[in-house]
Amino acid sequence: MTLQQLRYVITISETGSLNKAAEFLYVSQPSLTSTVKELEKEIGITIFHRSGKGVSLTSDGAEFLLYARQIYSQYESLLEKYGKNGNLKxxxxxxxxxxxxxxxxxxxxxxxxxxxxxxxxxxxxxxxxxxxxxxxxxxxxxxxxxxxxxxxxxxxxxxxxxxxxxxxxDCKAYVYLWKGHPLAKESSIHFSQLAEYPCLSFEQGDNSSFYFTEEILSTNEYPRTIKACDRATMLNLMIGLNGYTLCSGIICEELNGTDFTTVPFEDDDLNPNSVxxxxxxxxxxxxxxxxxxxxxxxxxxxxxxxxxxxxxxx
CATH class of the missing domain: 3.40.190.10 (Periplasmic binding protein-like II)
Known part of the structure; x- marks a missing residue:
């Protein structure tokens, strides 16, 4: 097993493609494939599933990658400190x-x-x-x-x-919405007031546990929900659909803009607040x-x- 082989595996996992990895590494795709197969044979596991759509890690490969990253990261740290090339970032x-x-x-x-x-x-x-x-x-x-x-x-x-x-x-829950929302000027917002508006949340993946949700009070039953993958899309949905999300109330207007506001969430017996x-x-x-x-x-x-x-x- 060599450091070069570890670098190849890490790069393939990051690009999701043998062709892209080969291009990035300045090696031929057959040479890259051969090197990985030699490594798989040496360690006795299959690292990647190969298909027409690209490559993906096997369960054994994901575990191997965890250790490979640690070893290669330490190698890069050594080069950075003791290597001849002082221009490494x-x-x-x-x-x-x-x-x-x-x-x-x-x-x-x-x-x-x-x-x-x-x-x-x-x-x-x-x-x-x-x-x-x-x-x-x-x-x-x-x-x-x-x-x-x-x-x-x-x-x-x-x-x-x-x-x-x-x-x-520590933060309590706030309702985050755009300033043109019908509830934006309320001093506080009850859960019942939100029923007719879509609750926005960040997607965590098809198989992810709902314990990973980024929005507080995720156990509540929301009649309307929409998932987004990035912050810019969520802000657009707030404006376009009068959507809202529940957050910490810590907002940077310099980055998110001044068109949005936070209103304290008013809890009740059925919908308690949380920290x-x-x-x-x-x-x-x-x-x-x-x-x-x-x-x-x-x-x-x-x-x-x-x-x-x-x-x-x-």
């Missing part, structure tokens, strides 16, 4: 649920660094992918929330993946990099500026 990545404040903090953090010397990445993605990205070293930090409803499952998943959760702030414990996840026994520490500080600055009391510990 340091990498920093964040994976997050769809929070505009997380993107805003990332923007402010990146401004402090020379982007010609660093490779930055931010991924607004599904909850399960946030956990997987941090677990596999794809991202140093993940941003997500816990609640009374989901924390038992999420904490178990974090523990299984050798991750730990650090709380940033969102928003925080970040990292690998256990890990010290944050300089970039990671500054990113968390930028989040805290934004939260404090918006009247949220944060946990001052890193």
């Amino acid at each position: 340091r990498k920093f990545g964040v994976s997050t649920q769809h929070y505009s404040f997380a993107v805003k903090a990332f923007v402010e953090m990146v401004k402090s660094f020379d982007t010609s010397k660093y490779e930055f990445a931010i991924r607004e993605t599904k909850t399960k992918d946030v956990i997987n990205d941090v677990s596999t070293h794809k991202s140093e930090i993940g941003i997500l929330y816990l609640s009374d409803f989901n924390q038992k499952i999420i904490r178990r998943l974090l523990s299984t993946n050798n991750l730990e959760f650090h709380k940033l702030v 969102m414990e928003i925080g970040y996840i990292i690998r256990k026994n890990t010290i944050l990099s300089h970039m990671g520490s500054q990113y968390i500080e930028e989040i805290k600055k934004f939260l404090i500026a918006n009247g949220k009391e944060t946990d001052t510990r890193l």
Whole structure:
């Protein structure tokens, strides 16, 4: 087994195509295929399913990739520190649920660094992918929330993946909608008032547990629901369909625009409010990099500026 073979497998998994991976790696597609087959024969597992639509990881391949990423990441770190080529860029990545404040903090953090010397990445993605990205070293930090409803499952998943959760702030539920919505000027909104409007939520994948939902109060029965994959689409649906979503109330107008507002959710006996414990996840026994520490500080600055009391510990 060689580092080159590991790089090939990682690249194929990221592109989902042997042809695209070969193009990216500057090797011929037959040579790439042959190298992977040799590796599969050596380790005694099938890493990829091959079909006319491309390639996908087998269950054995997904587990193998987890270790391959860790090993190759450590190799890149060694090259970065001890290699002859001093122009290798340091990498920093964040994976997050769809929070505009997380993107805003990332923007402010990146401004402090020379982007010609660093490779930055931010991924607004599904909850399960946030956990997987941090677990596999794809991202140093993940941003997500816990609640009374989901924390038992999420904490178990974090523990299984050798991750730990650090709380940033506690928030109650707000209704997020556009300023032209019929309910936008209400001082608070009851669940019954929302019945005739579509509830918007971020799609978590066909087979994902509803414990991974990003929206608080996900156990409520919503008569109308629409799922979206990205924040821009959700904002368009708010305007076009008078849709709404339930969120933390922490909104960055600089990124989302000034056409939207939040209204406190008014709970009742049948629809109690709940607390969102928003925080970040990292690998256990890990010290944050300089970039990671500054990113968390930028989040805290934004939260404090918006009247949220944060946990001052890193």
